[in-house]
Each structure stands twice: as C-alpha cells, then as structure tokens.
Amino acid sequence: MKRRVPMKIFPLVTVVLAFLLVLDPPGAKAEPPIKVGIIDTYTGPATTFTYDVRDAFKLAVDESNGKGGILRRKVEFTTRDDKFKVDICLSMAKELVMNEKVDILMGTINSAASLAVSEYCKTEKIPFLVTFSKSDKITGEKGHRYVFSITENTVMIGKAAAVGLTKKPFLKYWIAGDDYEYGHALADGVWGNLKKLKPKVERIGQSWWKVGEPELTPYLTAISAAKPDAVIFATGGASMVNVMKAAKATGFAEKIPMFVHTATEHSTLAPLGTEAPEKVIGTSNYHFYFPDTPKNKAFAKAFREAYGREPKVGALYGYLAAQFIAKALEKAGQMDRERFIDALEKMKVDSPVGEVEMRGYDHQAMLPMFMGVTKKVPEYPFLIGSDIFTIPAKEAMPSVEEIKKARGQ
Amino acid sequence: MGFSVPYGAAELAGQLLVGLSRSMILFIVCAGLSFVLGVLRVPNIAHGSLYMIGAFATFSLSKFFAGSSAFWIALILAPLLVVFLSLIAERALFCHLYQREHLMLLLFTFALSLILGDLVKIVWGAEYRSVAAPAMLKGSISLLGSSFPRYNLFLIFAGLLVAVALWLFVNKTKFGKISRAAAVDRDMVGMLGINVSWVFAAAFVMGCYLAGLGGALVAPTVSITLGMDHTLIIEAFLIVTIGGLGNMWGALVGSLIFGVTHSLGVLVLPQFAIIFPYAAVVIVLLLRPKGLLKSVW
Numbered sequence: 014m015k016r017r018v019p020m021k022i023f024p025l026v027t028v029v030l031a032f033l034l035v036l037d038p039p040g041a042k043a044e045p046p047i048k049v050g051i052i053d054t055y056t057g058p059a060t061t062f063t064y065d066v067r068d069a070f071k072l073a074v075d076e077s078n079g080k081g082g083i084l085r086r087k088v089e090f091t092t093r094d095d096k097f098k099v100d101i102c103l104s105m106a107k108e109l110v111m112n113e114k115v116d117i118l119m120g121t122i123n124s125a126a127s128l129a130v131s132e133y134c135k136t137e138k139i140p141f142l143v144t145f146s147k148s149d150k151i152t153g154e155k156g157h158r159y160v161f162s163i164t165e166n167t168v169m170i171g172k173a174a175a176v177g178l179t180k181k182p183f184l185k186y187w188i189a190g191d192d193y194e195y196g197h198a199l200a201d202g203v204w205g206n207l208k209k210l211k212p213k214v215e216r217i218g219q220s221w222w223k224v225g226e227p228e229l230t231p232y233l234t235a236i237s238a239a240k241p242d243a244v245i246f247a248t249g250g251a252s253m254v255n256v257m258k259a260a261k262a263t264g265f266a267e268k269i270p271m272f273v274h275t276a277t278e279h280s281t282l283a284p285l286g287t288e289a290p291e292k293v294i295g296t297s298n299y300h301f302y303f304p305d306t307p308k309n310k311a312f313a314k315a316f317r318e319a320y321g322r323e324p325k326v327g328a329l330y331g332y333l334a335a336q337f338i339a340k341a342l343e344k345a346g347q348m349d350r351e352r353f354i355d356a357l358e359k360m361k362v363d364s365p366v367g368e369v370e371m372r373g374y375d376h377q378a379m380l381p382m383f384m385g386v387t388k389k390v391p392e393y394p395f396l397i398g399s400d401i402f403t404i405p406a407k408e409a410m411p412s413v414e415e416i417k418k419a420r421g422q
Numbered sequence: 423m424g425f426s427v428p429y430g431a432a433e434l435a436g437q438l439l440v441g442l443s444r445s446m447i448l449f450i451v452c453a454g455l456s457f458v459l460g461v462l463r464v465p466n467i468a469h470g471s472l473y474m475i476g477a478f479a480t481f482s483l484s485k486f487f488a489g490s491s492a493f494w495i496a497l498i499l500a501p502l503l504v505v506f507l508s509l510i511a512e513r514a515l516f517c518h519l520y521q522r523e524h525l526m527l528l529l530f531t532f533a534l535s536l537i538l539g540d541l542v543k544i545v546w547g548a549e550y551r552s553v554a555a556p557a558m559l560k561g562s563i564s565l566l567g568s569s570f571p572r573y574n575l576f577l578i579f580a581g582l583l584v585a586v587a588l589w590l591f592v593n594k595t596k597f598g599k600i601s602r603a604a605a606v607d608r609d610m611v612g613m614l615g616i617n618v619s620w621v622f623a624a625a626f627v628m629g630c631y632l633a634g635l636g637g638a639l640v641a642p643t644v645s646i647t648l649g650m651d652h653t654l655i656i657e658a659f660l661i662v663t664i665g666g667l668g669n670m671w672g673a674l675v676g677s678l679i680f681g682v683t684h685s686l687g688v689l690v691l692p693q694f695a696i697i698f699p700y701a702a703v704v705i706v707l708l709l710r711p712k713g714l715l716k717s718v719w
Contacts, residue, residue: 056543056548057548057648057649058548058550058647058648058649059548060548060549061548061549061550064548189692192696218692219692219693220688220692220693220695221692221693221695221696222688222695222696223696225649225650225653226653227640227643227644227650227653227654228444228447228643228644230440230443230444230571230574230643231437231440231441231444231684231685231688231689232688232692232695234433234436234437234440234568234569234570234689235433235437235688235689235692236692237568237569238433238436238437238568238689251550251645251647251649251650253645254550254552254644254645254647255644255645258552258642258643258644258645259643262555262560262561262562262571262573262574262643263562263569263570263571264561264562264569268569283549284549284550284551284552284645285552286552286554287554288552288554
C-alpha cells in the first residue's frame with residue numbers, strides 16, 4: 014500500500030509559496046504596468062459589437078507594448094463580463110478598481126450601466142471611457158469631469174441622419190422602430206432635427222415593435238399600405254438584421270426608400286451575406302473600406318491579420334480608446350488621473366477615420382458620420398455601403414450651449 | 423399624428439396572410455411544447471432552446487451543403503439533430519425526474535435552457551446568423567394587389583401539413599393512441615404492460631422534433647441569434663395556456679389568435695400593436711381561465 018501524503022501538508026505548502034511570492038513577486042524589478050479595466054457585455058447578442066472593441070483595443074495595446082509601452086511602462090488590461098446588467102456592471106467596475114487597482118476604466122454597451130459606472134467614477138475620481146453606449150446623457154445631462162465618450166450618441170446620430178436626409182427629396186415619412194429607449198431616442202433625434210432643417214417634411218404615421226420581435230413582415234406590409242415617401246427605421250441589435258431580411262423578402266426596399274442607422278455598417282451586413290437588400294440608406298461611424306486612406310487600410314489589414322475577420326464599427330471605438338489613452342498619458346508624463354484628464358481634454362488623435370478631437374467641454378469625441386447606400390459588389394461575399402459621403406462631426410455634434418442647457422447651467 | 427391609415431380589403435387580406443404565416447411557426451413549436459406538457463407533464467422551458475438550436479443547425483447545415491437544395495437538406499437534418507440531442511437529454515436527465523413536482527421541473531428545464539444557451543454560444547459564437555431562403559421561395563408575389571413574401575406562403579402550407587400529419591399521428595397510429603392514453607392516466611397505461619418509459623422518451627423526442635422543425639422553418643425569415651429562445655418561449659407558454667394545457671389543437675387555436683391579432687393590430691393601430699396579442703390573451707383567460715379547449719391537466 015502506498016503511503017498517503019498527509020493532508021496537512023497542502024496548506025503548509027500553500028502558505029510557504031504565498032510567502033515566497035510576497036517576498037519576491039515576479040517582475041518586481043520592472044516598472045509596474047498601467048492598468049486598464051474593461052467592463053462590457055461578453056455574453057449574448059451584444060458581443061457581436063463588444064468583441065471588436067476589445068480586440069481592437071488589444072491590437073493597439075500589443076502594438077504599443079511591443080515598442081516598449083507608454084512612459085516605459087507596459088499597458089495591461091483586464092476584462093469583466095457585465096452580462097448586460099446594470100448591477101453586475103457596477104459591482105464589476107468597483108471590483109476592478111478595488112481589487113485589480115486599475116488606473117482607468119472603459120466600457121460598456123449598456124447605456125444604463127454606463128451611466129451607473131459614470132456616477133461611481135465621478136465620486137471616486139476615476140477616468141471612465143465609454144466605448145459603445147449611445148445615450149446622449151453620458152456626456153450631456155449627466156456629464157462630468159471623469160467621463161469621456163468615444164462613441165456616437167443618439168443626438169449625434171439623429172443630427173447626422175437629418176443632415177444627410179435633407180439632401181434627399183422625401184417629404185412624407187413613416188417612423189418605425191424598437192420600442193425601447195434607444196429606438197425612441199434615435200427616432201426623436203432624427204425627426205426633431207429633420208423637421209428643423211426642412212420644415213416641409215411630414216410624419217404620416219409610426220409603428221413600434223417590442224425588442225427582439227422576430228417577424229417584422231406584418232409591420233412592413235402595413236407600412237407599404239400607407240405609401241410614405243420614405244421610412245425612418247430606429248432599430249438596433251438583432252432587429253437590424255430582421256428589418257433588412259423582411260425588407261428583402263417583401264421587396265419593400267425596392268419600392269420605398271428606407272433609412273436605417275447602421276444599415277451600411279459591417280455588423281449589420283456581414284451576417285446577411287448577399288441576402289441583404291440593396292438601396293437601403295444607412296449611416297455609420299466606420300467602414301473598413303472607407304475612408305480609403307493608408308491609415309485606415311493599415312488598421313483594417315492589421316485587424317484582419319490578427320483576428321481573421323474584417324473590423325466593424327466597434328473596432329474603431331476600441332482602437333480610438335487606446336489611441337486617446339496612450340497619447341494623453343504621454344502628454345501627462347505620468348499615470349496621474351487628474352493630469353490624464355487634463356491631457357485628454359481637447360486631445361486630437363490621428364485615427365483610422367482621420368483626425369478625431371476630444372471636445373474639451375463635454376468630453377465627447379468628435380466622430381465623423383458616413384452616409385451611404387447598400388450595394389452588392391463582386392469583391393465581397395456581403396454588401397457594402399456605396400456612394401458614401403461624410404457628415405463632419407461639427408454638423409452632427411450638439412452645441413456646447415445645448416449641453417449647458419441639458420445640464421441646467 | 424396618423425393613428426390609423428386608410429386601408430382596403432387587399433391590405434387587410436395581405437396582413438391576415440402574414441399573420442397566418444407567423445401563427446404557423448408558433449403552432450409548430452407550441453404543438454411540441456403542448457405535447458410534452460400533455461403526455462409528460464413537463465413544462466419544458468428548454469423547448470425554446472431546442473428551437474434556437476434547430477435554427478442554428480439549419481444555418482450550419484445549409485452552409486455545409488451549399489447549393490440549391492442545401493436549405494431542404496438542412497430542413498430535414500436540423501430537426502433530427504435536435505431529436506438526437508433531446509433523446510440524450512431525456513435518457514440521461516428527464517427520465518429520472520418525471521415524478522418531481524412541477525416547480526422543480528420548471529427550475530430544472532430553466533437551468534437546462536441556460537446551459538443549452540451557453541452551449542450554442544460555444545459552438546456557434548455570438549454573431550448574428552442568417553440563412554437565405556431557397557431560390558424558388560425568394561422574393562415576393564403579388565397577391566390581391568399587395569406583395570406577399572413567397573416564403574411566408576410556404577410557411578402557411580408547411581404549418582397546415584404539420585397539423586394534418588399530427589392529427590393523423592395522434593388519432594390513427596397506435597403510438598398516438600398510447601400517448602394520448604398516457605396523457606390521461608399514465609399509471610393505467612403502465613399496468614396494461616406498455617413500457618411507459620419508452621413511450622415517454624418517444625413523446626418527448628417528438629415534441630422536441632417540432633421545436634427543431636420550427637427553428638429550421640423560421641431560420642430564413644429572422645436573424646438567428648442568442649436570445650431568440652427566450653423571446654419565443656414566453657409567447658409559446660402563453661399560447662399553450664390560452665389554448666388549453668396539453669391540448670395540441672388548443673396550441674393551433676392559440677397560435678392563430680396570437681399571430682392574427684398581432685398582424686391586424688399592426689395595420690390598425692401600429693403604435694400600440696405590441697399589446698394586441700397580450701390583450702387577446704388576457705381576454706381569453708378572463709373568460710375561460712382553463713383555456714379555450716379542454717386542458718388535459
């Protein structure tokens with residue numbers, strides 16, 4: 014019979030090892046890394062957007078670490094899954110700050126969660142870079158010194174779309190969308206601005222469906238019965254694909270011009286393959302094939318080589334976050350949160366979509382918007398946006414006066 | 423504010439047909455759920471997950487076979503994959519749990535639905551997936567002056583076919599009769615010398631087949647995504663409840679009410695369309711708390 018190792022030995026070994034680790038932590042001699050914590054949704058359908066943010070961020074971080082890091086310190090990042098839940102997101106953010114001792118926080122795709130983390134960061138004085146939430150409250154009404162947004166918001170989407178749509182001849186509009194905050198905010202944003210820019214437009218009706226509604230055909234057939242000049246769809250996530258599929262199957266897109274924010278974006282078009290409808294008007298912050306500049310080509314190529322897929326809009330946000338963090342830290346000269354924020358205000362970075370400025374007043378990144386029309390092309394097994402024109406950030410941003418008003422100043 | 427739009431008989435008829443096609447998907451899935459409820463007394467929340475797996479499997483299979491008949495092959499094979507999975511689940515897990523109380527079963531199947539959901543994520547990832555309709559069913563046809571997607575027309579036929587097949591199966595085959603008997607009095611069926619354990623396994627697998635078939639049929643009309651299971655299962659339980667628990671024809675009636683009130687609601691009052699089917703459910707339950715048709719519970 015074999016002699017069994019007494020059970021007592023395991024705790025002893027553990028304690029000894031732990032002691033050794035405390036006395037001589039690995040890498041103690043090197044400069045400690047700069048730590049970034051990312052809380053985002055890594056379960057469920059939202060991952061189609063969030064993985065790109067994370068992966069592009071990693072790409073930029075690896076690039077920078079390969080060159081010796083920032084301020085001769087490596088950048089490390091830790092991710093936490095918030096499961097699209099506000100309470101989990103907030104506790105994960107706190108955990109990252111308290112246990113992981115992160116210097117900067119980033120995330121998330123859930124607007125309510127971003128606002129909750131933003132409040133926490135305000136009291137704890139931790140810089141927080143919002144990467145995908147579209148609520149205009151983040152840098153508007155609820156904005157403060159410690160929160161930054163490097164993504165578009167519903168006001169910017171609405172304004173940009175309105176600017177683009179004024180160039181089209183439509184007068185009678187129908188509005189349809191997902192019956193939740195994002196859907197309504199988007200619709201109000203587009204419609205309010207369009208009405209202002211072109212008072213002759215008329216809204217002849219609206220339809221709203223519940224989030225995740227699988228079958229949109231009845232909505233489209235009902236809308237075509239009303240014969241509007243064009244339809245503004247205010248949808249996001251899985252509904253995007255459903256709208257496009259129903260538009261294709263019913264032949265809706267052929268008969269009635271439709272505008273859908275992100276219709277031309279690769280996240281929407283990739284899953285549909287060649288089954289996406291043509292002639293759909295869409296807007297997006299990013300295309301891997303537009304703008305056709307060396308900078309964008311290089312970024313798309315690096316992303317494709319690293320992950321075997323084309324970068325989607327999330328990749329731009331992730332990459333921008335890394336660019337802003339790196340440049341602001343270099344300017345601040347050390348990892349000091351207050352100096353970092355001062356440096357980040359009014360910072361300009363040379364991004365894949367051109368120069369992007371972090372507006373000083375509200376900490377909103379000034380992203381250009383691209384409006385195009387879906388089109389089949391022989392080069393790709395999916396549709397792309399064509400006839401793209403740029404709506405500069407200046408035309409799409411809410412004015413500083415509007416932000417002041419929203420904040421009650 | 424256009425509350426209602428002027429619409430004629432053509433639009434109304436078109437809208438009715440669209441509603442019917444959605445009803446048919448719901449019916450196929452709910453018939454399976456109801457069958458399992460009736461024979462096994464298991465409120466299977468994981469039924470929605472099997473529907474989702476059916477849709478994802480259709481995506482992979484139609485990619486794998488690529489070609490004009492790919493979708494049809496997937497339509498046959500994807501539900502069979504679901505059958506295979508459900509047989510494993512039944513023999514390994516469910517068959518030990520039939521005697522447990524309903525709350526336990528509800529929790530168990532809920533847990534299973536979460537596990538299956540994660541499994542789908544591991545196998546297929548989190549991206550949205552899309553399946554193209556077969557070439558002959560692409561596009562739309564003009565029907566009474568309004569255009570109607572061909573595929574939805576096919577769905578209506580498929581639903582009717584399944585309804586007839588189910589009727590024949592339940593009423594004309596020996597197994598159908600045994601399973602109906604087991605639904606009413608399982609102890610008695612056991613005493614007659616029938617291997618109830620296998621009857622249950624077969625009934626469970628059949629119910630799950632319908633979930634898989636529903637998933638495969640719905641695949642070309644929607645985005646195949648995580649979470650489609652939960653959207654469906656809530657509607658499915660409502661339908662089964664208003665139809666009469668365990669009654670397959672109740673599932674048909676319930677699906678028709680749900681699908682048609684929804685599509686007509688969309689036409690008449692588009693802003694408030696969401697509440698129509700649920701309002702119908704409330705009315706039915708107020709008038710007939712046990713469901714429209716005879717519940718086997």
